[in-house]
Structures are given as C-alpha cells and as structure tokens.
Amino acid sequence: MSDDTGLVAERIRVTIDGTLLIDNVDCTVARGSLSALVGPNGAGKSTLLRALTAVQAPASGTVTFGNADLLGMPRRQRARLAAFVEQDATTDSSLTVDMVVKLGRLPHQSLWEADSPESAAVVTASLETVEMTAFREREFQSLSGGEKQRVMLARALAQEPQLLTLDEPTNHLDIAAQLAVLELLSSLRTTGVTVLAALHDLSLAASYCDHIIVLSHGRVVAAGATETVLTEQLIADVYGVTASILRNPVTGKPVIGFSPA
Amino acid sequence: MAKVSPLAFGTALGIALLVSITIAVTIGPADIRFDEVWRSIGSHLGIGVSPLTELRDGIVWQLRLPRVLTAAAVGAGLALSGAVMQAITRNPLADPYLLGLSSGAALGAVSVIVLGAAVLLPFAAFAGALLALTLTLLLAGSLGAITPSRTVLAGIAVSALASAVTSFVIFWSVDGDSYREVLSWLLGSLSGARWPAVGITMVAIIVIGVPVMLTGRLLDSFAFGDVQAASLGVNVSATRWGLLAASALVTGAMVSVSGSIGFVGLILPHAVRLLVGPGNRALLPLSALLGAVFLVWADTLARTLFDPREIPVGIVTAMIGAPIFAFLLTRRKSST
Secondary structure, three states: OOOOOOEEEEEEEEEEOOEEEEEEEEEEEOOOOEEEEEOOOOOOHHHHHHHHOOOOOOOEEEEEEOOEEOOOOOHHHHHHHEEEEOOOOOOOOOOEHHHHHHHHHHHHOOOOOOOOHHHHHHHHHHHHHOOOHHHOOOEHHHOOHHHHHHHHHHHHHHOOOOEEEEEOOOOOOOHHHHHHHHHHHHHHHHHOOEEEEEOOOHHHHHHHOOEEEEEEOOEEEEEEEHHHHOOHHHHHHHHOEEEEEEEOOOOOOEEEEEEEO | OOOOOHHHHHHHHHHHHHHHHHHHHHOOOOOOOHHHHHHHHHHHOOOOOOOOOHHHHHHHHHHHHHHHHHHHHHHHHHHHHHHHHHHHOOOOOOOOOOOOHHHHHHHHHHHHHHOOOHHHHHHHHHHHHHHHHHHHHHHHHHOOOOOHHHHHHHHHHHHHHHHHHHHHHHHHHOOOOHHHHHHHHHHOOOOOOOHHHHHHHHHHHHHHHHHHHOOHHHHHOOOOOHHHHHHOOOOHHHHHHHHHHHHHHHHHHHHHHHOOOOOHHHHHHHHHHHHHOOOHHHHHHHHHHHHHHHHHHHHHHHHHOOOOOOOOHHHHHHHHHHHHHHHHHHHOOOOO
C-alpha cells in the first residue's frame, strides 16, 4: 500500500454502557474524496465518526490514515492529522469568531508560546476559505446557524488536517446554508483534504459525495461509489420507505423522493 | 464591545496591587506614612535603617504587612481557582465557596487543629476541599446531567453539612471564645495572619497557581465541551481532574489561613471577562491580580470600618458579592 491510502477502519466495535453500538465495522474513505456516512437515526453514525477520530476511542479495531495508526498515535499529532466537527456545537462563552478559529491551532502550539505569524496566517486563510473574514470580531453566539457552522469548519481547517470528519454539518440549516456547507466541503477536494460527513439528506449526499457508506444498526450495509450504492431498493431496505430516484432538471444530479412503504 | 488590552490592564493591576499593599499597611490606629512603610520594609530586607520606633516598626513588619500580603495571596488564589473552575466545568456560577470546597477545606483545617496536628493544616484543608468537591460533583451527577444550577444546589448541600460539622467540632473542643473561632472559620478572617500564613499562601501561588495560570489555552478548548477539546488533542479527563485538584489544593492552602471567604472566586473572573473578554490566557492571571487587589481592600475595610471592632472579611466580600451573584443569576434565567 502506498502513502496515498486514505482512511482505513477495520473491525471497529464500540460499546457504550454495555450496549454494542458499532458492530465490527470495516470501512474505507479514499484519499482526497468527499464521502457521506448515511443511515437512519440511531444507526451509529455519530458514534462511528467519534471512534474513527478517537474522540471516543472504540473498544477494539484499527483505524489508519495514510498507513499511520490514528488510534495509537499521540493525541496532539492526531489532532494535526484529523479534525472533527461535532453536531450543533454550542458554547456559553462570549468567544469571538477569531478566538474560536484560533482554537484550531491548539495542536500546533505549545501552551506558552505567543501566536506565531504562521499560525495567524492559517487562521486568516481558514476564515477566507469559509468566507467569514468580515465576521472575525463578531461574537460567535450572535451568528446564525449557517454562519456558526462555517466558523466551526474554519476552526477545523485551522488544524491543517488531512482528514476532516463532520457530524451532520447541515443539521438545522436552511437550504441555502446547507448548499453553502456542501459546496465548501466539495471545494476542499482541490486541497487534497479527505472529507467524511454524516448526512441525513440523501439527495444532498447523492449530489455532492463521491462515495457513500450506509450504516444500519451499527453495521455497514453498503459502501462504494454513490451511483451504485444509493438505489431505490437499498433505501427501501434501510429506511423502510419507498424511494424514487429522479434527476434534477437543472443540474442533472439525483434527487430522491419518498413515500411511505 | 471595545475591550481593554490585557497587557495594559495587567500592568495597571500590578501597579495598583503594589500601591494598595503599601496604602493598606499605612491604614490603622497607629499613624504610619507611605514612605515609612517602604523604609521599614527595606530595613528588614537589609537596606537602610527603619525610621520607626521599635513598637511602630513591629506594627508594620509583624502585624500589618504579613496580614496585607496574606490578603493579597488569598484573594489571588481564590479568584484564580474560581476562574479555572468556571472554565473547566463550563459553569459561570462555579466558585470554591459555592461548590463547597471552602467549607470542606475549613472542616479539614479545623479537624487537624483540634487533633493538635497543625503541621498538617494545609494538607488537611486540601483533602477537605477535594472531598467536598468530589461529593458536590457526585451529588450533582446523581440528579441527572450536570448543569450549573444542579452543581450549585449540590454545593450548597455539601457546604451546609461541612459548615455544620466544623461548628460542631469547634463547640465540642474549644473552651471560652468558641463563637469567635467558629465565625472566623465560617465567614473568613485574616486577623490571625502572620508570616507563616504568608509562607503557606505564597508557596501555593508560586508552586501551583503560576503553572495553572499558564493553562489558559487548554481551558479555552473546553468552551465547546469535552468532545471538541478531545478532537483538538487535549487529554480531557487528565486536564479536568488535574486542574480541579489544583484548584482544590490552592483553595485548601488559602482556607487553611483565612477560613472560607465567599464570592471572591465567583465575581472577580466575571469582572475581568467583562473588561478583557473570555480568553482564559489573559483571564487567569488578571483574575488573580484583581483578586489580590480586591481582598487587600476588603480586609482593610474589615479591620477599620468599625474601628476598634473588627468584622470578619467574609462579611465584606459577601456584602459586595451576593448582590452581584444575584445579578448573574437573573442574567442566566433563560439557561438554568
């Protein structure tokens, strides 16, 4: 295997309070791709994402990225390689946007040193990528949901990760903000960042993602190229609804319509 | 909102602290001038000769200076502990007094004094503080998800129990003036502070407080909770328990010389946050400095306001702190 290997997870098991939530999952995410992790509520998407980045370490299994052992490496080194954006991150603190994004520099800094010019440049570039530069001095809590999500994305980018995982990044966002987030993730491909996002909206997943991993009851039931994985039959099996895969007349991308089974 | 530059604020506070200490030493029944204070201190450090008579020099060097320095150290330690606890528990109401640490520390201190093992005083106070904190968090956790309000409620219960046991131990063992003794532990008093108290509190500030002040970046990473902190490469449980234990240790050292003084740890970090913003790198050292200045003046008021009678300094801090605590509660009514 070359160093171009992306994320490879093998035999991941996660138990929380004695309940088996992730049952022997194998999955891969190709380097530089944008992949979606989909599945019904309670399928274990959040749990799997947290396990993959060792935010909550799995009970057993291995996770490598570019053949480096993600679970075994020191935390700070891992945080320089892999970033995680959790779902609906909230704070009581009156941090400014700038301070939130600077948090992403933590794995690159010692506790005592001042912010280096390089660090400041990364923060500025991250804010530019998500088009939030004008909001730099605003208080994070005063932002809209879509703006907050973009700031959290900039915070993750400030870690300069090669792997970016996101838990439901479009949750609670209006349509325009959902598209903005996915356009952004999509554009990260040009920078070589490997992106894995848990998504609820199958049409969004189908429109934007190269690969899809389908999780149900803690197991992977299908994985591969979006077109081949996301079939009407699979959606019926996993979600228990009737699905019709149509084409968006404008973009030509798949749109999925649902009706009760 | 325009914020004050942390460096400018810190410099101003540093100067204010030096000036406050000097002025506080001049204040009292025996009239001693500003320059006489410095020359007296100089003479004890081997520079020049004291301009004061032996008696007046003793008032400066043996009574007032150690008391004022202890007030500064205790104020710094309590404010720092409060700031750290607020960040690590994401609870704006966290404070060594409200969460029961101070009462636990007082109980530990009183117990070893009664047992005649005063040498262990700071350690017993630390053990008491840590035990009280653990009890508070366990109790808060058993009520459901640990919220700020539940933690404060649990802290009140633990605090009430520890205070009751402290009072009982004193009444049981001390003859004569036990009421005064009980009050000085429960309300906090610096009237007995001499050079050993300066030693204990300064060592705690330098050995534990200063390293803790340098953890601001780590504490910032907790702003969005444990998951984000972990994803940024922070060892969440080691950091949390390490810093809570350090807070308990500092609180224990402070309470072992002063009794439990309330509200210093609660309100001063909020005041600093209003002025310089929420970043913990500036907040921790500035809270400590402001706490030092605040308690120097609170204690000066406590010993001069009703001269010749002295009141416990905890009454002064509560008079100032309780209304501010009430204000903080009303501001939070939506989220508690």
